[in-house]
Each structure stands twice: as structure tokens, then as C-alpha cells.
Amino acid sequence: MLPYHSLSDAQAALGRNLTLPETLWFNYSAQKSDYFLYCHNILFLFLIFSLVPLPLVFLELKRFSFLDSYKIQPKVRLSSDDIFRCYKDVMHTFFFIVGPLQLVSYPSVKMIGIRTGLPLPSGWEILSQLLVYFLVEDYLNYWIHRFLHNKWGYDKIHRVHHEYAAPIGFAAPYAHWAEILILGIPSFLGPAMVPGHMITFWLWIALRQIEAIDTHSGYDFPWSLTKYIPFYGGAEHHDYHHYVGGQSQSNFASVFTYCDYIYGTDKGYRYQKKILSKLKETNGVEQIGGSYKQD
Numbered sequence: 001m002l003p004y005h006s007l008s009d010a011q012a013a014l015g016r017n018l019t020l021p022e023t024l025w026f027n028y029s030a031q032k033s034d035y036f037l038y039c040h041n042i043l044f045l046f047l048i049f050s051l052v053p054l055p056l057v058f059l060e061l062k063r064f065s066f067l068d069s070y071k072i073q074p075k076v077r078l079s080s081d082d083i084f085r086c087y088k089d090v091m092h093t094f095f096f097i098v099g100p101l102q103l104v105s106y107p108s109v110k111m112i113g114i115r116t117g118l119p120l121p122s123g124w125e126i127l128s129q130l131l132v133y134f135l136v137e138d139y140l141n142y143w144i145h146r147f148l149h150n151k152w153g154y155d156k157i158h159r160v161h162h163e164y165a166a167p168i169g170f171a172a173p174y175a176h177w178a179e180i181l182i183l184g185i186p187s188f189l190g191p192a193m194v195p196g197h198m199i200t201f202w203l204w205i206a207l208r209q210i211e212a213i214d215t216h217s218g219y220d221f222p223w224s225l226t227k228y229i230p231f232y233g234g235a236e237h238h239d240y241h242h243y244v245g246g247q248s249q250s251n252f253a254s255v256f257t258y259c260d261y262i263y264g265t266d267k268g269y270r271y272q273k274k275i276l277s278k279l280k281e282t283n284g285v286e287q288i289g290g291s292y293k294q295d
């Protein structure tokens, strides 16, 4: 809740006129509690989990032949029942774990100092904080994910996320409830280290989930704008991790490729890619699907 009674109060406190985004924010948030604003994440996550994968579901069910060369594992086909079961399970975890976790985690958000007031952060502040959040999450997630591939972690927890050897968008948040809780830590650590505005926090939660859906999309489109993000892993990088499955000791990182490179856990993946591109060169065979496997 903003500590001003009116727009003119806010302008007097800031010593200047409000910008248009600040006026919109004032009108929207002035009478709402910080807790209620924080809980918007529940709605955002519900909409992202439900709507963002839909174009991918359409592609999966239609399977247009001209897009098959971009499908990473083109031989795997999921039915509408398979896809709906995945969504149903994700919603089950959403209503029993993700939503309640948001409801009870507010004190920690308050404690680290996520603010809701004015002035709003600049575009550069938002971008630089998001970059820190992505880097911190990627690094910690790498090690937790790698740890979850030990026998106990895999059998008891991480096996669930690997049920989809050829991932689809809906399978991004498909995981054991304990994994969802554990992986909440890397997501929260960045904002705890560099606390920002609630809008930045919303953006962070939303972008991280959209990125996860992208890396589980099952498609590697050469025109994707994410190709311009340095060291971005993308769908093919993570798809290989799912393709190899429980035995996988490769491609643990959630967002970028540099951790796997530095710690040598992308050797198998890079070797496969190299061999197949050589094969393609010498045989003149057109590679269908992902460049790490031959279909």
C-alpha cells in the first residue's frame, strides 16, 4: 500500500510530476496491500503455465511436416490425452504446492525488502537486476540439479521431471513437489541478494517460467530471438539432458551454457554434435531434428 492519499501527495513527496507508468502504478496499487500485490504471482504463474505452452501444444498435435526439421526429437509423438495428463498433473502441483508456497512466503519477501512504492525503477535498473537474478539462479540451479542426479536424488525426486524424455512446453514445471520447493531457493536468492521493486520481482518470476517453457518446447527454431542472448542454452541444450535421461551427466544448467562448459558436463553433448555434423558433411545427409542425435 502506498503511503500517499492522492496523486498530488505522491508528486509532492517525490518533488516532481509522476511519469505515466508511475501514475498507472499509483492508480492500480495505492489501495492494495503489499501482500495482495505479491500474491499476483499466483495468477501470473497460473496464466503462464496454462497459456504460454498452448501454441506448442497446437504444433505437437498438428505436426506440420514443414516444421519437422525444427522438432528436436521428431519421432516422438504425444497424444492430446498425454498432453492433458501432463497439464492436469502440473495444475495439481500448482494448487497444492506452488500457490500455497506463494501465500506463505510473503514474510521472506517483506524481510529482504522488495518494495512496492514510488519512484518506479528505471529500465536499466530492472534489466540489470533481472540479469543478476538469472545468473544467480542458473549457477545454483546447476549444482542442485547436478546433485539431484545422484542415485537417491534421482530415484526419490528428480525422476518425475524426467518422465518426459522428449519434453513439451507443459512439462517445464512438471516435477516432484520436493523439487519445486528445493528449486524455489535459487529463484529467491537473486532477489534476496539484490532486492528490487515488486514489478521487477513479477517480471523475474514470469520470465524465468517462460524461459523454462521455451527450453522444454521440443523445437529449436533458428529464428528465435533467444539465439541473440549470449550463452543461452535454449531448447536443444536441455532437450539433450532429457533425451539421455536418468543416466545423464550432461547439460545440467537451466538457462545458460557456461556452467556446463566450465565444469566439463557438456562434453558428451558437444561430442555428439561434432560427430553428427561431420557425418552430415561427409555423407551429404540432411539432418532431421536436433543436431545431437540421428533420427
Ligand SMILES: [Zn+2]
Binding pocket: 145, 149, 158, 162, 241
Ligand atoms: Zn535432470
Ligand SMILES: [Zn+2]
Binding pocket: 161, 167, 172, 216, 238, 242
Ligand atoms: Zn527439464
